[in-house]
Amino acid sequence: MELSTTKPKMWGDRFEALWCTGLFFALSFSTVSSLAVGQDFEPPVLGSFSTFVRAAAFLAVALGAGRVKSLKGRPRLLALIAAVMGLCFLGRIAGFSAESGMAGVAFVCALVTVANACSAVLYLAWMELYAQMDMRHGLLLLCVVHLASALTSFGLFSLGSNPVALVSIAVLPLASVAALFKADRSTAGAPYRQGEATSGATWTMSPRPLILLAAFTLTNTFLRSFLGVEDKAFVLLGVCVAALAVLIGAVARFGAFEPKTLYEVSVPVLIAGTMFVLVGLPGAGVAAAFCSNAAFTLFSIFITVVFCAISYRYGVNALWLFGITQAALTGGSFLGSILPWGERLLSIPSVGVTAPIAVLVVVLVALSMLLVSDRDFETTWGVTPLQKAETTPSTLAGEDIEVRRCAKAAKLYGLTRREEEILLLMMRGHTLSRIAAELYVAESTMKTHTRHIYRKAGVSNRQELQTEIERLSV
DSSP: OOOOOSOOOSSOSSOGGGGGGGHHHHHHHHHHHHHHHHHHTSOTHHHHHHHHHHHHHHHHHHHTHHHHOOSTTOHHHHHHHHHHHHHHHHHHHHHHHHOOHHHHHHHHHHHHHHHHHHHHHHHHHHHHHHTTSOHHHHHHHHHHHHHHHHHHHHHHHHTTTOHHHHHHHHTHHHHHHHHHHHHHHHTTTOGGGOOOOOOOOOEEEOHHHHHHHHHHHHHHHHHHTTSOHHHHHHTTHHHHHHHHHHHHHHHHTTTTOOTHHHHHHHHHHHHHHHHHHHHOOTTHHHHHHHHHHHHHHHHHHHHHHHHHHHHHHHOOOHHHHHHHHHHHHHHHHHHHHHHHHHHHHTTOOGGGGHHHHHHHHHHHHHHHHHHOOHHHHHSOTTEEESSOOSOOOOTTOSOOHHHHHHHHHHHHHTOOHHHHHHHHHHHTTOOHHHHHHHHTOOHHHHHHHHHHHHHHHTOSSHHHHHHHHHHOOO
């Protein structure tokens, strides 16, 4: 068996992984289209409507994930979706200038429905790709994605409503789809994409993470409703600063960076943003928007990395997992966007916003303490098979030093749960035949798992692997 003897590298010998950052085209389209169209053409209520449509689309894909199987493997469908997104954007701009009154509103609502449903599908196709990557590379790529998205969005928004800018925005989805296909092909055999195959099991999710996701985005969206469009656009700088800071940390501590740090920082930053809204001093709006965008960026990267790692290690269906979690996120954003409308309907004075903001902050802090524990970051955060088939007891139970070393190696090298089990048995001196019998897998499957372990660890045989594992301090 000829295997590479090189040590693990950040990107490998080529930079094909950079194609995976093409997600920023899709994110830029969503951001800049909402800013450009919402500022000059449409009533604000359509922002809430678009969020509701996107949440419904995410949920629909999640419910049909068993039948859909895969989205990124359907190039014609995704290309059609991208083209429709661009045409809907241009149609929304022309909608109110061509039609007035209810006819114009109905036309734009139809375009918003189609565009946001397509946007949700394209995002989930990208999440399929990211769910096949280990946490180390996924974290780095997501930081680059958010940084590039903020810079692109600000640049296009700064150009105004001239034809060149509008056409550039319209082609962003097509660029994203092209990058997705290229990324999927060029990185198919990369060691960092050797995740657990998607299982046919039916999975269920604890409501704890969903409540937390909805609460965070509800608070963040409600906070943003008090900011002007200019503030929201200018302080995309907050996204840049947050993404760049995480990128530097992830590169400096490649393989050792703790994603939970992002969550631990995002909540205080969001609370700081609410304080700036409440004080009402000059420049407080810009500071609040900066904190809001930075907090959401940190939280978004955290959530994506955590659930990608769960799908990667345990073979959870990415369409189902991200469909459910994104439905919770956008559902919370929808609720946060309609709260201000309730206040206006009830004629609550402007000073009355202090109470709801204070309540939201207190609730968010309480939920953060109650719904998240350190153990959640080491397990599946409540994502479990609905019915467990005939399985053997996990070989990873216990607290002996071999178990802890293999757990650290799994995190360091991006091993799946099954590969971690095999690694432990290999470290205990078991032959491949014995391991295959103990885990009820074919020997050919065992050889494939072993080959993946060697590649990820950068070794060529068991002796080298043993030496690498024994070097790990626990």
